[in-house]
Structure formats: structure tokens, C-alpha cells
Amino acid sequence: MQYAFLEQMLMNSIKEVQIKLGYEKEAIRFYYPEKALCKIVKISGDSKEETKEFMEGFKEYTKDKLGRLKITKSQGRFCFEIPAEGVDYVYNNVEDNGxxxxxxxxxxxxxxxxxxxxxxxxxxxxxxxxxxxxxxxxxxxxxxxxxxxxxxxxxxxxxxxxxxxxxxxxxxxxxxxxx
Structure with missing residues (x-):
């Protein structure tokens, strides 16, 4: 499973927002097209059960760093809502490579x-x-x-x-x- 890659992708996006807009300890949302996300994490996306299992496993995998994620799907895209404590984790623990x-x-x-x-x-x-x-x-x-x-x-x-x-x-x- 590609949990680590997806987690890094979300942390990179949080860091980008923090660089552009500054740090705020508040929830943040990112949207990804379903087909692209399935390719990125290497699941077929053909089975709702496979996708649900991946997302549930991902939420468990990331809970210590990003907190309790909310993942929803609408209009062919996934929404990842990272709670304030996850945003705070990135601010305090993810290095800016310059x-x-x-x-x-x-x-x-x-x-x-x-x-x-x-x-x-x-x-x-x-x-x-x-x-x-x-x-x-x-x-x-x-x-x-x-x-x-x-x-x-x-x-x-x-x-x-x-x-x-x-x-x-x-x-x-x-x-x-x-x-």
C-alpha cells in the first residue's frame, strides 16, 4: 500500500499552504480527482470495497501524525480534511528544504x-x-x-x-x- 506516499503528499501540500499563507492552527482540506488518486496510491478504484479499505487503512496509518482525518468522496474527487492538530504537526515537525x-x-x-x-x-x-x-x-x-x-x-x-x-x-x- 502507498500510505507513506499519500501521507507525504498531504504533508507537502500543508507545508506549501503554510509557506504561502502562513501558519494557522486550523483544519485544512485538499481535493484530488478519484482516478488520479487511485493511480497515485496504486489501487484499481474499480471496487468500492477496495477503495474504502484503503482509505480506512490510511486514516489509521496517519492518525499519530495527522490526527483523525475525514475522507469524503463527491463528484469524482476525494476530499481529505486534516484536523488542526495534523496541521500543527506539519508546522512543528516537517522541515522546509528551502x-x-x-x-x-x-x-x-x-x-x-x-x-x-x-x-x-x-x-x-x-x-x-x-x-x-x-x-x-x-x-x-x-x-x-x-x-x-x-x-x-x-x-x-x-x-x-x-x-x-x-x-x-x-x-x-x-x-x-x-x-
Whole structure:
């Protein structure tokens, strides 16, 4: 079972919110498309019983770190509600490796350029990064580390007149959304 990977994914998302918005000891929710999540955790998703068993096992697996999770499903996606004590655990126990903080700070600067952003990636990858021009209207570039062991997300960047927006997805999520 992929409990550890999913737990790390949720903790990474909590840490991202804390870097962007600051720390608040309150519950937080994350939504994942059902098909993408099943691929990520390596379950078929064809059996409601298999999915339910996985989610119940995951809640038990994470209770010591993230507290009593609430997991619901609606409109083809799962909602993970992490209680305040889980958010607090991440704040106090999950180290910031520096990359995400520096990436967010760079993206949030007015008039940030692709070179500015690539420089941050380069600093944490010894230059082994992939930067692809996107044909999608929603984003201009997709950037990710060649070696996913450091950071396994793909960063979708959209350059606007005087600022940059980004979205961070796992490959399975992006494929499910068609981006």
C-alpha cells in the first residue's frame, strides 16, 4: 500500500499552504480527482470495497501524525480534511528544504522571469531540470526535476503581464486533468 506516499503528499501540500499563507492552527482540506488518486496510491478504484479499505487503512496509518482525518468522496474527487492538530504537526515537525520557499518567493515577485525561476530550480538540482513549453492555454511552461527523488511535482507556470501564477501537480493528477 502507498500510505507513506499519500501521507507525504498531504504533508507537502500543508507545508506549501503554510509557506504561502502562513501558519494557522486550523483544519485544512485538499481535493484530488478519484482516478488520479487511485493511480497515485496504486489501487484499481474499480471496487468500492477496495477503495474504502484503503482509505480506512490510511486514516489509521496517519492518525499519530495527522490526527483523525475525514475522507469524503463527491463528484469524482476525494476530499481529505486534516484536523488542526495534523496541521500543527506539519508546522512543528516537517522541515522546509528551502526549494519550495525560494520558488514561491521568486514567483510572487512582480515581473519574475522564466530565468529567475529556472535559477531557483538549478540551485537545487545541479542543473538537471526539465523545462517544457506548453501548448495549453492554462500554462506557458512545465518545469520539473529530472531526478524526482528531490521533488516529484511538476510546476505549471503562467506568465501574465506583470506576475506569474503556478500550479503544482503530480504527473498522474495533470494527466487526469488533461494538462
Amino acid at each position: 526549494f519550495l520557499r525560494e520558488f514561491i518567493e521568486t514567483v510572487e515577485k512582480p515581473h519574475a522571469t522564466l530565468d529567475d525561476i529556472l535559477s531557483v530550480f538549478g540551485k537545487y538540482s545541479n542543473g538537471r531540470i526539465i523545462c517544457e513549453k506548453s501548448s495549453q492555454e492554462e500554462c506557458d511552461y512545465i518545469i520539473f526535476f529530472e531526478d524526482a527523488s528531490f521533488d516529484y511535482y511538476r510546476y505549471y507556470l503562467k506568465f501574465h503581464e506583470n506576475h506569474v501564477t503556478y500550479h503544482r501537480f503530480l504527473l498522474e493528477e495533470a494527466m487526469e486533468m488533461g494538462i
